[in-house]
Amino acid sequence: MQWQDSSAQPTIWTVSVTRLSRLFRDVTPFFDGRAHIETIDLGFEEAVTHIRERLRNEDCDVLLSAGSNGEYLRNRIDKPMVLVRPDGFDLMQSLTRARRHAERIGIITYGDELPAFAAFRQQFGLHVEHRTYHNAEEARDVVAELGALGCGAIVGTGYITELADRAGLNGILMYSPESIHRAFDQAIDLARMLHSARSGAPARASRSDADARYSLRRLLGNSDATVALRDQVRVYGSSDRTVLITGETGTGKELVAQALHGASPRRSGPFVAVNCGAIAESLLESELFGYTEGAFTGSRRGGRMGLIEAASGGTLFLDEIGEMPLALQTRLLRVLEEREVLRVGSVRPVPVDVRVIAATHNPLDALTADGRFRRDLFYRLNVLRIALPPLRERADDIPLLLMHFLRAAGAGPMVIDAPAQATLRAHDWPGNVRELRNLAERIAVMAHAESPLSALTRPLLLRCAPEIASQSAAPPSPPPDGNSGQRARGTLDPATIAEALRLHGGDRQRAAAALGVSRTTLWRHLKATRAP
Template structure:
């Protein structure tokens, strides 16, 4: 039978168990604790108490409070903490003094051995006390009856003993006081609160583990499971609750030999899936008391790695141009824009054909900006700008120690950097044959192997290539792999040279002048938009259309840049030339544009020397276009001085 005293749902549950006069003290004192805990006094002991506790299910107590032999019995038989009531030294002195008043011969009966301090106390005060102890109920009856036969008048002891002594007609003094019972209540409350806190902590930890995507198991020092989350239990095909207490290798024999022997990582296969297994210490009080194993599916690791690599792009790998930046209203440019918009929806490889300076990278960037890959990197590399060895390391990356001077820790190649984005291979026709085969494998397998490594890295890229060469001629000459050509030439865009779209010359020049003016502090206010720029350049239409523009848009940009510098130095308030670009100004800054027009009127054919000069001038203009108008770089590349460069451009001799 049990009597509920208070039932707050969130308070600790404490059961006080007794089958003796200790129960009366429980009832007297429990009322003092009803505000702090749910106390229940249970009139059961020993095996009956065990059945009552274990059968309570979810309503089982957090702590059990009992005295003497009952507490000792329950301590080893129930799965909840048991607090035993212990008499104080004052309790014993008071009880012995009272017993001496009730009888001449006194015996102190305790559960287990009599404490040494009690024996020393009685000896110090010359008290004639007989000591006895018991272990069980039957033992207690035997001890009390033996004391009765020996002429003991009064027995001092816990409730069970005093009840037996009273039944035998002996004097009985109850050992426990209200103070000792109250101390037991306080201790039980502290243990219950600590147990509740630990239970909440474990529940939160268990909830955390259950929400992890990785499988986790905690093992004790003998390799037995202490905790396993449902993720790993599902992977192993076992019941997580039934796994506790069993060794992991008994539950999953297939793991034998594949788990790491020391702290670190290893690979294993579970039911056909590959996992990265990490082993770490399970610490307790600062010392390793077991092991924690984490199982992470290899595919999840790969997905995470790809995501991280894709998001670690820097500003230099961002596309700047958009489709609207492709200026022109000619039919061929309209077709280019339409094709770019159409191809942006596909992930197929694109080959862009066109002379140098026609805007191949602008088209590639525009296509990237319109594609589903716009939020990831746009990585461009000129295949003709690097020596073969350097190009290989730039494209494919390398491991630490792959070659002399390799960066510590290795380096990711541009193919890896472009993961989930777009890789633009400019001047693909200049790529050495040895690298063409490696690039072909990347396009076919979508994986790259760094220099010095044997492990491939998966990549998700879209490749756009560009060339000014006729690749079919290179294939026929054996300078370009036919299989790579067909792999690249799935989608194709041909960009017309500037000389084939004369109607776009003036609008394009106007836009370039607007951009150049924005960079010149003295000119920005005078050229606020492309319409103003078009009016300023309107007198140059014929001259611009007659020129062949071997450097295409890049050459036109260089000429407009020179015009912008000249205009910035002209005083707008005193000089009418500040609002218009005259033919004389064009002749001054770019004589190569005007002179072919004048020569075209000459009836006589060019001499061999004149043709030679024109060839040299064309080569210099092509070099200027290739180096972005950098005259210093062109002079260094051709081995000539700036004076010679201008003289040959102007057709002079010396």
Template structure:
């Protein structure tokens, strides 16, 4: 398609221009036609973007169309050739043209030994008057363009036409190409801007310094369907009275960010931003806004993305099984903690379900739509633990990723970070962790930027952390920061009434729809054993049992044999702050254990969770 047009005054110049552009090798790229003042729109309809024209034709096109017009110049050498040719006809030469014609030609009179008179006209009527005046003054020959020579011919005067030259047309064509490229560039930029503005979910309204709308996108227009006319050029307050604050931004030059209002019965979040010239003079402003539903959907997508990375909490309080008073009390306390946003320290033996409680607290809290990031502080070496927690910048250490990596605190922003086995965090990292808890800011390894974070910290330990503080293995100031809300989860031996319920549920899960159940004595056998590994140990035990067992009814003998054969032989369980067990095992418990094992002291000791030598000592003590 041709985008550049040469508009000629008459067919004479069309033929001449075709020869010139053919010689230049551009005939396929230029539309050459006679300008028809009766049908100016044809040029636009044909897709022309730039027009080349000379003299009066160019003036008429500018006055008619809103298209760039490149003036075809008349080079000095073309004028000289024409004047020399005219001097052979007569000494008195009248040069006439429009204001684009080179001025001061009468200075050539002494050089060429002629008498040049030069006049200018703005339109065809004035042109005729000036040429008639030349005739009355006795001018021998008229020099000018096509129109001037046509008029001279009508007045029976001699004339010499200033023709198009290759040089002048090539110059104009090069100018036209530059303008076309500029138009294409600006068009592409405008299309990009329109695509961005009209396909975004945000509304955009721009105003000038007078407060009138200069730009508005489709999303903003959707909120004013009752506004019938195009709002461009309309005062902002007439269309969006709720955005009157943007006029204050024009005066103050200070932006307003993340504010809320009700726009046409829709709750929105908006920003008012001033537009400044050279960062000084305010020349306008922009309002950007989004409705609450769109923001909520965006947060939902972000949450789904986090879910795809595994940064979410699966469990809720209804997943915590047990009817005992001890576990119910722990659940009630944890639910109260969920309503708060303070740091939580969960204390309990290994296997009691500390992370289950942490996830449940998160899922019941106001942060439930945010990420849940979990890390076991004992699972990684100190150097790796540091980079995982705090993140790092590119080049921070050998092997660092090219673009760096966000740490777990950053990933947990607006959510919860769960640090299991917090007591195993190296002392060198405890100080930095304490600072994050105090400042709520993190700096990546090798970085120099402070990143604000909004994170709730839940930590857990299976050790007597107070003893570690006393031994200077854990910072006392960090302990006090972590120990704001303390949740103690009881061991399984202190909630014996829950053992059978848990075992039965585990068996149903692992038996794969087989009809398998526990006998009454099996239930007692399960409750007699201390389960030092707590729920984790019980679950693993039932999984082994479901694989090895070949009968439909599981009795005490099967349970005791499985415990004797597969469960570790632990010393008597040391009492901790997590346990409500009595300091020593009762005579009744020992007698029951011996009865279930038919006097087998090794099996009885295993069921009681004590060493065989301890059992012998207790038998002697109770005279059994």
């Protein structure tokens, strides 16, 4: 399939079974005009056979699936794959639905446990049995096991809910329309990025759009950590050396990479982003390095430029670099050292002028020690390094960020009262900025439903995100002797400070959040108290 221009619509095939297929169909109309979407109601080997047969005469740009079915396809079909990822809000909704059907609930997830599971189990006060599976046989076994334990409702993937229904249990799908929306957005973005590279003419935004997209102003926040980050981006942006960005999931690594590009002399060139964990290993090599005609069965006539070549003159952002296979790490090292790329099937290298920015949430030094990441590539990437702080370490930025996300979600003018701010600051934010943005979208939905809604209070906040209550204590009520007025004028009672520190195990960040002041203010009061 050949797109006529960068505004053409990509073709996306969703691959799923039973209830997830219906959910895909429910969401698909929202993307009319943006993509051609078709749902394939098959799973596992049946889906592989069907897709391979169709690809002989048809083409699609990206496959979209979920759970064990998605992982199965990902390793057997040479097409980019986007997997639907449930978040904490999905889990909360599915557990609520399950609770309506049974007193005892089971949840079955593919692979590892969901990070938010323990918090939700505590928040709901439910006896929830949790199991994981890695293949179809394990899935059948754990469904039977939970049924024998008396679980009347099973929360899980589409495949799990199908097995639960067959066993006479209530199968509850763990995915929400919101998570499907996010996956479609990712699939469309990935398709357009790959198309730009294949066409040999990467799409470039207008200068005003590019300035906005790659501006330092997008790194919002007034905390010391954020101010230092913007300064670091300014300095590193002027250099042409390789940068390694580290940080937890959801801390905004791609946003920082875009800001580095915008602060560099390459700002007028392309910015090409590749998620090394989102493209199947068998496909990643040809996507990155390109290939010549006849390099392998099914290769396009005339060959194709890879993403590294497409980024020449600009910046190549390699997200989740720790997921790159060892064989491709060797080839990437050659690109960095020789500034040339060798297409698959070719013996003639092509010169490239590209700056590489890599990012990872995995500790590359540990992967290097275990032999899972090349030591020489690690040192070649780790020239300039930016370590992004998690959101809990820059809690003073949270109200500002939330206001920004609320405006972007169309919530209209809204203020955040002091108890709500204290609760937000005390939360751990395991999903970091991404989790905060999702919260803003939930609040925006509530704001539209209860319009006019001009203030975010703590009760409303906990209605939208009950998981926050399990990790943050209620802010202390102002004492009747007027200490709240003293606090507003910049003074705190030493006894109040001592009690807050005791309640939070000496953690100054949490104590400051509970007192409704910044950590710097708390430190200043502690210093004044200890002064002779």
